[in-house]
Amino acid sequence: MAIGGTEYDASSYTQNWNQPNEGHVRIYSITESEAYEYLWDVDSGGAPSDGTYRATVAGADKAGNAYSGTESLTFTLDTTAPTVSSFTMSDTALKSGETATLTITFSEAVTAFANADLTIPNGSLTAVSSADGGTTWTATYTPNADVEDDTNVLTLGTTWTDSTGTAYGGAAVNTANFTIDTNTPSISAIATSAFSWGDYLNATEDDSNGTVSITTSGVENDQTVTITLNGQAYTNTVTDNATTVTITAGGLQGLDEGSVTMTADVSDAAGNAADQVTSSSFSVDTTIPTITSVTSTSSDGTY
Numbered sequence: 001m002a003i004g005g006t007e008y009d010a011s012s013y014t015q016n017w018n019q020p021n022e023g024h025v026r027i028y029s030i031t032e033s034e035a036y037e038y039l040w041d042v043d044s045g046g047a048p049s050d051g052t053y054r055a056t057v058a059g060a061d062k063a064g065n066a067y068s069g070t071e072s073l074t075f076t077l078d079t080t081a082p083t084v085s086s087f088t089m090s091d092t093a094l095k096s097g098e099t100a101t102l103t104i105t106f107s108e109a110v111t112a113f114a115n116a117d118l119t120i121p122n123g124s125l126t127a128v129s130s131a132d133g134g135t136t137w138t139a140t141y142t143p144n145a146d147v148e149d150d151t152n153v154l155t156l157g158t159t160w161t162d163s164t165g166t167a168y169g170g171a172a173v174n175t176a177n178f179t180i181d182t183n184t185p186s187i188s189a190i191a192t193s194a195f196s197w198g199d200y201l202n203a204t205e206d207d208s209n210g211t212v213s214i215t216t217s218g219v220e221n222d223q224t225v226t227i228t229l230n231g232q233a234y235t236n237t238v239t240d241n242a243t244t245v246t247i248t249a250g251g252l253q254g255l256d257e258g259s260v261t262m263t264a265d266v267s268d269a270a271g272n273a274a275d276q277v278t279s280s281s282f283s284v285d286t287t288i289p290t291i292t293s294v295t296s297t298s299s300d301g302t303y
Contacts, residue, residue, distance in 0.1 A: 052076050081169045082162040083107040089141065089154070092178040095270040100141045100178070102128075102154060109134035109163045119155035122147050122180055134163060143180045150179045181270035185218035187225075190264060190279035197252075201260075203286040206252035212262070212279075216241045220269045229262040230255055238266065255284045 052074065085107055091100040102125065111134055115125055123143040130137045141154070153174040161167050192198055194213045197205040212234075214225050219238050227234045227245045234251070236243045259281045267273045 050080055076164060079166070080108075081166055082110060082160075083168070083170065084156060084173045087154075087156055087173050087175050089175050089178050092176060093270070094143045094178060094180050094182070096145070096182045096184055096272045098143070102139045102141050102175070104128070104137045104156065106135055106137075106162075110137075110160055111163045113137060113160050115139070117157045117160050119157070121152055121154070122149055125154075143182050145182050146184070147180045148183045152178050152180055181268070181272065183218050183268070184272055185216060185266060185268040185274040187264050187266060187274050187277040188215040188217070190214065190262075190277055192280050192282050194279070195282055197282070199282055201252060201255065201282060201284045201286070203288055206255075206284075206286055207249060209249050210247045210252055212245045212247060212264075214243050214245060214264055214266075216243075216266055216274070218268060219266055219274070223266055223268060225264060225266045227262055227264055230260070253286075257284045257286060260284055 085105040088103050089100045126140045128137045128139040156173045196211040223238045224235050225243050234245050236245045261281045262279045264277045
């Protein structure tokens with residue numbers, strides 16, 4: 001880096017710097033009009049420290065007239081490359097409906113930083129922003145739907161600079177690994193054929209336990225299916241996306257006569273809940289029929 005100036009018909013020239021390790025002054029050229037141009041070469045006098053510098057000028061011409069100008073030059077020297085202090089996600093196990101906050105902290109203020117400096121897999125990221133002048137940047141990451149991936153990282157590239165334009169110069173940086181499971185499980189429709197008693201529950205069938213067959217999709221083994229009938233919960237675990245839930249005889253006997261439905265719920269291992277399914281209705285009829293009268297049409301009373 002060099003700073004120059006010209007002075008005509010000068011007999012003396014003095015430069016002053018307000019920082020140590022200033023470098024030195026050397027004559028750069030002498031023109032026919034006796035214009036002297038001086039350069040301060042910061043590399044020639046040893047590496048100066050980063051900071052703000054101010055250059056002033058003093059001198060006199062050949063007749064001894066002192067230079068009366070007040071010109072000065074203030075500049076900032078920044079030779080220290082910025083670094084990444086931290087690069088983190090607030091949640092490392094994302095499921096449907098969840099988001100994570102991305103936080104990037106640099107060693108110093110960074111300008112013109114944008115999402116283009118990041119690689120964003122299996123999701124989207126709101127525009128990065130800083131509330132402290134460019135040292136810390138945040139954004140919200142939302143995973144895509146219908147993704148199941150145990151290996152994900154966001155990557156910070158290498159082309160960004162600090163506020164003075166000093167390039168990063170290091171290697172790309174990754175967040176810690178995070179998992180995504182936004183595959184939504186489901187429960188197949190529950191027809192009356194899934195009930196061990198079928199379309200009707202009679203007084204004989206409610207003397208014994210009944211069963212309900214459930215088929216699921218996208219549900220891991222050992223996840224729990226819950227059947228809710230008449231306010232009571234009955235459960236069993238899934239094997240190969242199927243299960244049979246037992247309804248106790250006491251639960252069946254507690255049903256009022258008429259049309260009855262039940263609901264089924266399940267979640268996958270990541271905690272994604274399937275939409276609740278309401279079964280087809282079945283009829284409860286546990287009233288034993290009776291004969292109220294017998295009438296004979298024969299005159300002798302025979303039947």
